[in-house]
Amino acid sequence: MTFEPDELGQSRADLAERLRELRKAAGLTGDRLAKRCNMPQSQISKFETGKRTPSLVDVERILRAIGAPSELITEVTALARIANTQWQDKRSSRRRGLEKRQTELAALEAEATTLRYFLPAMVTGLLATPEYVRASLSGFPGDVSTTVARKLERQSVLYDTSKSFTFLLTEQAMNWAIVPPSAMAVQIDRLVSLSRLSNVRIGVITLGTRIPLGPMNTFTVYDDRLATVENFTGRMVFRDSRDIAEHLEVFSLFEAHALFQDAARQQLSEWAELHRA
Numbered sequence: 297m298t299f300e301p302d303e304l305g306q307s308r309a310d311l312a313e314r315l316r317e318l319r320k321a322a323g324l325t326g327d328r329l330a331k332r333c334n335m336p337q338s339q340i341s342k343f344e345t346g347k348r349t350p351s352l353v354d355v356e357r358i359l360r361a362i363g364a365p366s367e368l369i370t371e372v373t374a375l376a377r378i379a380n381t382q383w384q385d386k387r388s389s390r391r392r393g394l395e396k397r398q399t400e401l402a403a404l405e406a407e408a409t410t411l412r413y414f415l416p417a418m419v420t421g422l423l424a425t426p427e428y429v430r431a432s433l434s435g436f437p438g439d440v441s442t443t444v445a446r447k448l449e450r451q452s453v454l455y456d457t458s459k460s461f462t463f464l465l466t467e468q469a470m471n472w473a474i475v476p477p478s479a480m481a482v483q484i485d486r487l488v489s490l491s492r493l494s495n496v497r498i499g500v501i502t503l504g505t506r507i508p509l510g511p512m513n514t515f516t517v518y519d520d521r522l523a524t525v526e527n528f529t530g531r532m533v534f535r536d537s538r539d540i541a542e543h544l545e546v547f548s549l550f551e552a553h554a555l556f557q558d559a560a561r562q563q564l565s566e567w568a569e570l571h572r573a
Contacts, residue, residue, distance in 0.1 A: 307378040312346035314372055315358060319344070322362040332361035352376050352536050377536055385530035394436060398446040405453045408518035412547050415465045416511035418472055419483060421447040422454060423463060423490060423498075428483045431475045454496055462497040464550050466511055470500070470567045477571040484568040488561050499554030500563050507553050509546065517543050 319329050319340075326344070330337040335357070342348035343358075350358070355376040359369050405411065405422075413420055419428060429447050433440040454461060470484060491498040501507070515525045523534045523543040534540060555563055 307375055308349055309346050311349070311355075311372070311375050311379045312344055314375065315350070315355070316344040318359075318362055318364065318368075318372070324362065329358065329361055333357045349379050349535075350376065351380060352538060377539075380534065380536035381539070382533040382535075383530060384533065387529075394433070394440065394443040395446055398443060398450065402446075402450050402453075404518055404522070405450065405459075409459055410519050411459065411461050412517045412544075413461070413463045414511070414515050414547055414550060415463060415469050416514060417466075418469055418474065418514075419465065419487070420463070420514075422451055422461075423487060425479070425483045425486050427479045428475055431479075454490065454493060457495050460495050460497075462499065462547075462551065464499045464501060464547070464554050466501045467503045467567070468511075470564070481568040481571040484564050484571065488564050488568075491557070491561055491564075497556060498560055498564075499551060499556045500560045501550060501554045502563065505553050507550065509549060511550070515543055515547075517547060520544065 319326065322329075324332075326340045327337045330340045333340070333354075335354075339348070340358075343350045343354065352373055355373055356369070359372060364372070401421075413422075418432065421429060421432075424432070424447070426444065426448060429444050430440070433443060436443075453459065465487075470480075473480070475483065487498055490496050501511075513525055513527055515523060517523045517540060520537070520540055521535070523540045525532045525534070525543075534543070554560070
């Protein structure tokens with residue numbers, strides 16, 4: 297399934313209208329449909345007015361309840377999948393202000409209990425040293441001091457032992473020269489230190505590790521309710537359970553091939569020494 301980014305906002309309204317039309321065509325009131333789906337009538341109303349976006353599971357239950365034909369199920373579930381995906385382009389983020397993005401990330405981190413990060417190219421802000429953070433923002437115009445400070449403030453969430461974090465980093469991420477070698481060595485030392493926190497797991501994947509899947513992009517999964525995927529021009533936010541499950545499956549594959557604990561710390565220390573040399 298392919299779509300343009302500007303489809304994502306309109307798809308929510310389209311889905312709401314389509315569900316409303318289908319219910320009426322089936323000769324059902326909202327209350328009768330709700331009973332068939334074992335849902336509150338208020339939930340059906342929110343779906344049909346666009347106040348709430350139904351998941352694919354919700355949509356499938358509704359379509360079965362009205363006896364929709366298979367070709368209609370395919371059409372409407374495709375629309376539902378788009379409606380459960382959000383595109384956030386980086387130009388808009390810059391216009392809104394980098395600090396606002398940090399507030400959004402902090403909110404996601406505060407709400408989640410189990411957080412998983414796949415980092416094939418760079419170190420994420422939660423693990424970064426001040427010099428690394430500042431270097432990662434060097435392409436942004438203007439004074440980024442406030443954003444640097446906000447990124448560093450977010451790191452306090454790592455010490456919340458009610459949460460668990462797993463970070464998977466590739467050897468590529470450990471060798472991308474965003475900062476001078478001496479600073480990169482300090483950055484890697486920080487990873488070693490953070491890996492000793494009881495609720496933080498840092499795994500590393502070395503070059504040459506045989507994995508039947510390429511490291512296509514950075515992604516983060518928050519519990520089992522939301523996944524974000526980043527590319528050069530922006531990020532996609534997935535809320536559909538199937539998309540999230542697929543990202544969790546990919547994460548588990550990479551996780552199974554990563555080094556952890558003492559093995560990871562030894563490898564990280566070796567990379568740090570190479571940078572110092």
